[in-house]
Amino acid sequence: MRSVCVYLGSRNGHDPQWQQLAQAIGGSIGQRGWRLVYGGGRAGLMGICADAALDAGGEVIGVIPQQLVDREVAHSGLTELIKVPDMHTRKARMAALSDAFVTLPGGIGTLEEFFETWTWQYLGLHDKPNALLNHAGFFDPLLTFLDNAVEAGFLTASTRARLVTATEPEQLLDALWP
Template identity: 65%
Template sequence: MISICVYLGSRDGQDARWAALAERTGRLIAEQGCRLVYGGGRAGLMGRCADAALEAGGEVIGVIPEHLVSREVAHTGLTRLDRVANMHERKARMADLADGFMTLPGGIGTLEELFETWTWRYLQLHGKPLGLVNDNDFFTPLLDFINNATQAGFLDPTTNRMLLAEPTPEALLDKLLTAHHHH
């Protein structure tokens, strides 16, 4: 079974569209016969994505560090909850479990996970596809910054192209699955 890791906020965000996007993404992953891997929390977009995948009959693996079990409130209804020692182990475990990565709206933790996974790909520590769902232009300022860094000579165009960006979770999942099958 193909596992898709989703990085996303532990908050809901101001607009109800983000919650709907997280739920749509979780449901989509399950309906496509994939397993969801995520940060193991019950709150915010993270919890919504996991719940939607579970409700659609999907498998969900959460990975959470011990110090966040109480703070992010670990999701107790998952197929499996892996409790790890720290954030480094969390990210390494999520990356090991995943065949591809999707990033949805979130804050600095979400971006940190995206950038670390992308950096590992650039360093050839893995060859797994990764991308972000640019719903409602949430990530457009970030993509503009990345293009600016490329033009300024700090980022190779090849590295820039490794980061997929699609307006919908459906389009991004399709690209991740295509890339996985060709890998």
Template identity: 60%
Template sequence: MLSVCVYCGSRFGASPAFLAAAQALGQAIAGRGWRLVYGGGNVGLMGATADAALAAGGEVVGVIPERLVNREVGHRGLSELHVVPTMHDRKRLMAELADVFIALPGGIGTLEELFEVWTWRHLGYHDQPIGLLNVEGFYDPLLGFMRHTLDAGFIDGQQQSMLTVAAEPALLLDQLAAQAAGAAGPEDFSRI
């Protein structure tokens, strides 16, 4: 069973397409018999992804820091909810539980999580696939900036190629599953 770590917003965002994509991704993960790992909240795209996976009979594991349990309203209907002391503990445990990583649309927390696992992969701390679900071109400006960063000489093509981008959940899951089949396996994120 693949474990898919999903980073996404604790808000719904301005477009109904963001909610639809979150629900479709949760359903698709569960429909494949895979496990969803996410930030443990029941609000915004986070809650929608989890609820869709649960409704489709999937296993859903949430990881939330103590400080955010009440603020984000920790989801009490999950297969497992891990309450951890800090944000760093949250991100580490989510990474340890994951075989692949996906970022849906989201805010600064989503971007920070995406860039952290991307950096960890570049530095050789893991070799798990990383994907962007580029709903309605949400990530187009970021991808343009990353091309600018490449042109400016701060990243190289290999770093850029570590990120798989697709607009449809099923296509992105297919691509990441194929990559995960060639990955070395579970990583020890305690080294980070």
């Protein structure tokens, strides 16, 4: 069974399209018979994605630091909820459980997770696909920044080319393992 780690916001965002996007990716992962690995929260896009994967018959593994469990933000209805001592352990455990990484809209935590797994890929610590779901141009400014980094000589074109991008969930999931 393939396992896809999804990084996404713990908030809903202002536009309902982000909630629909989280629901679509979670549902598609579940329908494909893949396992969703994510941060274990019940709030925001995270909870919507997990619920959609579960509703589609998929397995969902959440990995959450005890501090967040204590704040009552853990999702209690998952296939498995793994409680860890801290954020560093959380990210390492999520990466170990996953065959690919997909990033949806979110804030600084979402971006930090995305960049860490992409950096790990660059350093040869794993060879798993890393992807941005650039729905409605959400990540356009980031992609422009990355292209500028290539042009300025701070990022190689081959590293930039390894980043998978698509605008729709099905298209993105299809592109992970062409």
